[in-house]
Amino acid sequence: MTERVRIGMVVGETSGDILGAGLMSALRKHYPDAEFCGIGGPRMLALGFHSFFPMDRLAVMGLVEPLKRLPELLKIRRFLREHFTEHPPTVFIGVDAPDFNLTLEGHLKEATIPSVHYVSPTVWAWRQGRVHKIARSVDLMLTLFPFEAEFYQQHQVPVEFVGHHLADAFPLEVDQLGAREALGVPADARVITLMPGSRSGEVSRLGPAFLQAARHCLEQDPSLQFLLPAASPDRYRQLHHQLAEFTDLPITLIQGQSEQAMTAADAVLISSGTSALEALLLKRPMVVAYKVAPVSYAILSMMVKTEHISMPNLLAGRELVPEFLQQRAQPQALADALMHYFKNPEQTQALTETYDRIHRTLRQNASESAAAAVARLVEKR
Structure with a gap:
């Protein structure tokens, strides 16, 4: 590819930052001069990621807290949508945080920006109807577990099972x-x-x-x-x-x-x-x-x-x-x-x-x- 690769990414918590940093390092083997921007955590920032907002602004849990923070979350997502639409990345990757990322991915996919979601939500376990939104929102789902990939294949969603980073980190032989x-x-x-x-x-x-x-x-x-x-x-x-x-x-x-x-x-x-x-x-x-x-x-x-x-x-x-x-x-x-x-x-x-x-x-x-x-x-x- 002749033009410089720009990769958009959004992570919402520490586990996503770990996955995002590992993915950044691996992507640089394919695209050594790639630029990364969006929302990232400290591990990603240490690798040169440009974060428009602190990651902890997305790290909300429970039922009440996200509602209290909803105006801010919507404002952040609107900014990202407008930024990536006006300055299209080569690909956008949402890492986990499905409630935030899937809607953003859907908007970007409509704008013909390749959209990837890394870490499947538990759609196979409950609220299975979400798979239809996922199908509309992503060009590719990356799953940590093989049974998740089988679920998406059954619903004609492009998917690849990539394995789990903990399985890579833990030795096969235990001391x-x-x-x-x-x-x-x-x-x-x-x-x-x-x-x-x-x-x-x-x-x-x-x-x-x-x-x-x-x-x-x-x-x-x-x-x-x-x-x-x-x-x-x-x-x-x-x-x-x-x-x-x-x-x-x-x-x-x-x-x-x-x-x-x-x-x-x-x-x-x-x-x-x-x-x-x-x-x-x-x-x-x-x-x-x-x-x-x-x-x-x-x-x-x-x-x-x-x-x-x-x-x-x-x-x-x-x-x-x-x-x-x-x-x-x-x-x-x-x-x-x-x-x-x-x-x-x-x-x-x-x-x-x-x-x-x-x-x-x-x-x-x-x-x-x-x-x-x-x-x-x-x-x-």
């Missing part, structure tokens, strides 16, 4: 002894790691149940030790307060170091979310629990179309690991599921072998794969 040494855990200990979540509400709902489950496990095996990593200083204080009623447990509360705490474990009791994917990549047997407010669950249960909610089971297409939702997340049931791994080592070994196959499937050099897909779209245009 459990090294993690135990770093945490001061004996090499021959039997260890369960408890991970009740990173948000206050999650820890409030799951923390006591996880600690009671640990007590039931200890009744079955008094030699057990427990690790409890806290996701932040606030969660550390919250968990420390909960532990006041469980002074009988041989448990170590840790600030951060969740990856090492999972690696050191023989089994993990975990809330559903990204951490469950991390536990899979670390080849840890796990039991997944999920609890939300009753009203939220009633709404979600009517909308969600998938049989499973945890990423290991979604990736396997079957119940690979036990899931306990809402009222089923009882301490004794969680404890029995955890102890099943210790009592059935052959099944546990088979599980880790399945984890390894999934890890290798997701390990696609995601940034380079995404960049190559974008380059093919550009060259086709």
Whole structure:
């Protein structure tokens, strides 16, 4: 290509900044002199990205906060639409932030600007009707998981599965002894790691149940030790307060170091979310629990179309690991599921072998794969 390549990108939070920076670096291998502009985070800025607005202006969560910020968000999107329409980029890439990016991508696609969305919204799980808006809005969807690509193929949306950056970052072989040494855990200990979540509400709902489950496990095996990593200083204080009623447990509360705490474990009791994917990549047997407010669950249960909610089971297409939702997340049931791994080592070994196959499937050099897909779209245009 003779003219200079200009690439528009918009990310809305830290995870998008990580993906965006990786994609920028990979795209520069195709277009060494490319210019990047839009909205980016600190990792992207360090690579020369020109951001028209701070990334944190898009980082809103919940139901009320986005409504309060709606006028500002609409103003930002209008500016981007007008800028990219008047100064058309070679390609526009929206990274996650679907509520913001998909509408912008649709406007730019109408203006014949190639439009890419990187990271599928959970359209395969709920509000599946959104796929029609996605089809109108993007020239290419880039997915992190293969089952997502299959969903878009069924709906005739151009798609490429590019893999997950965490699968690239996590080694295939896990150093459990090294993690135990770093945490001061004996090499021959039997260890369960408890991970009740990173948000206050999650820890409030799951923390006591996880600690009671640990007590039931200890009744079955008094030699057990427990690790409890806290996701932040606030969660550390919250968990420390909960532990006041469980002074009988041989448990170590840790600030951060969740990856090492999972690696050191023989089994993990975990809330559903990204951490469950991390536990899979670390080849840890796990039991997944999920609890939300009753009203939220009633709404979600009517909308969600998938049989499973945890990423290991979604990736396997079957119940690979036990899931306990809402009222089923009882301490004794969680404890029995955890102890099943210790009592059935052959099944546990088979599980880790399945984890390894999934890890290798997701390990696609995601940034380079995404960049190559974008380059093919550009060259086709």
